[in-house]
Amino acid sequence: MTPTRRAVLASSLAAFGGCLGRVSEVETACPAPVSTGETVRLGFVGDVMLGRNVNDRWREDPGGVWDGMAGRLDALDGLLLNLECCVSARGERRPGREYYFRAHPGWAIPALERAGTAFASLANNHVLDFGPTALTDTLSHLDDAGIPTAGAGRDREAAFEPATFAVGDLEITVVAATDQSPSYAARSDAAGSAYAPLKPADRLTRNWVGDAVVRARERDPDLLVVSLHWGPNWVVEPAEAQRSFARWLIDRGADVVHGHSAHVIQGVETYEGRPIIYDAGDFVDDYVVKDGLHNDRSFLFELVVEGGELAALDLVPVEIQRERVTPAVETAARWLRDRMRALSAPFETPVERRGDGLRIPLGGC
Template identity: 25%
Template sequence: MRAQAEPQLTLAATGDSLITRPLRPYKEEQFLTLRELLHNVDVAFTNLEMIFHTYNEGYPAAESGGTYMAADPSLAEDLCWLGFNLYAAANNHSMDWAEGGLRSTMAVLQRLGMAYAGIGTNLAEARAPVYLETAQGRVAMLSMTSTFPSWARAGEQRPDAKGRPGVNPLRFETQYILPPRQLQALKEISKAIGHEAMKAQRRAIGFAAPEDNEVFHFLGHQFVEGKKPGVRTVPHQRDLEGNLRWIADARRQADWVLVSLHAHESQPESKEIPAEFIQTFAHACIDAGADAFLGHGPHLLRGIEIYRQRPIFYSLGNFIFQNETVRRLPMDIYETYKLGMEATPADVYDARTLDQKGKLKGFPADFRYWESVVALCHFEGRKLSHLELHPITLGFGNPRPRRGRPQKAEGTLARKIIKRLADLSAPYHTTIEFKKGIGVVKIA
């Protein structure tokens, strides 16, 4: 790194990359423009929402993140070719093929020298930051997920017991708020169906069953009294403290620190508004020393907040979205759509995306999942000095074999994408202007 009073760094941040098809054959100018952008920054980041394996390394888990993800290991090289050099790996698909799929993915990434974080053979490995050496200094990145099957959570190692492979978790607690009359009615229902008796039995034989003091526990959920009905969420205290401790460690070991969170959770009124605990955690990460918070997970854009002169991206949406061309799927997902042994993968994708009249539904029917941005951040002295938002399209309306690969969005579409992101960011007092085909964030 050259000697200077104010160290500088350029970061290109993208959202979810679900790659199942090669990228290198394509030569469109709008596609290669993105590749050039990724190659001309110090750090190019994406969420690796894919498992690299050949279907022989493990077995499908009883529960997946949705689609059972699988990609040929050679496709990892396509991501390198595109320009990425930093990968978040903790997400709801990390354990779709259980421990075998996880270990295969780690082996592929390690063989290719791809810097990743968020997964490991135990919690210490999964929670640890990864370090990327750049010409502008050392960059740390930590990856965690709040969306995952409970059994996918990495476990701590003890002197007398092995740790558990899995993801670095950020659990959270949800409390449902009810007015006094409605809460009392719920307590009466709990008693009437025998749930209170079952709770008493568990306590009597020594199993964990929380006492109902300020919080009333019903069928695995927490209810509290309040004036108006509502929902509130808070980070799980132990996961919060554990992740913040490693952010503080990385702050002392690197020139820049990035935090990645994969989170589907939202406010009840809209998937585009993050759950309360996500903002709480994002602020805590910046306070602990992070220079940028890179959110993703819901597959669509959420707003941008500038907090203490550092960017918080609540969701960068999709970057590569090829979840309809996984070549093999386990029987579990066929059964989900009431398909038999004779069905093929295309039958699953049809059942998931076509209604009874043959009209598109789900992801392919909603443009928000196919329009996103690449965030280009310029840092000077650890503070954000300039932030550009390069709009991209993943081919909304294209046939299945052609949608899901990013290209630069232009003209009216580019303006529409930036306008939508500006509207989502306004509640955070973030101003975004459309200039020369891209969004420019006003930095105070």
């Protein structure tokens, strides 16, 4: 977090009620801050599901899952994602589930490394698909690979513990939580996810998510990210409760709200110069494509940080083809641009054309 941001936060942590924030005009130009230091590009994507058919197809070619996106991923300083599966060769299926996602560590870890994964959120409704043994393996495999995680752990305290790591000149802290699958919630004596209802008025949310944000802020990072696996599937607009909670988080020091879970993209809001990605959609999976929703299309969201200041959010159109992520073809890219403009319009978010994709200026404009 920048010194200016820290000073504002220290002087006034706004109360939740009535905090509506300032929004910008659609399609207006907004100059990025002049860089006084290193430019860092951080990629944010939604669900990365490496199990089932993805696991079967790419076990002999871990880098193939990124297909034509490899060069773009290489140009990033780090990638932050939601890992929508456990990474293990062990465990038993948890009873009563419809879908089970597990990737073999022999290829999944090299694939994540090949993508330049700087952080993997485990706060989701699939970390316990194969029980606590597979979750423990997932934590161990990622830790051994040097990939920081948050959002799941061997007990509740560990699940809500923020992750802190460096990307370039930036020190980043991430808090991860989910409102999905309460039966997967970590307990004081059991492994699981960082589950909470994700509503500011809820005591559990205040106690666990609120406290985690306080602990994260006390570390004084350059960038504080909150990664949320939230809301129902196949819904293209965030609920008012999600909007309120996202703003509540920024009022308390978050610099980026990184949402995922719906399997489709939702709009982006800029609040106090900070981006709220309500849902980043799916980046890699083998899911059936829903009519009209195009859940096989999403963006690589590239956060541009110049001289320690948030400058812009670049949206690179992508699509999933045969269990791999690829650059979106022209028709898909056009659809994604039009859809994002329409979904972001209610927030009065400035959206500009940038090549095949879009740019959302940041930095207090």
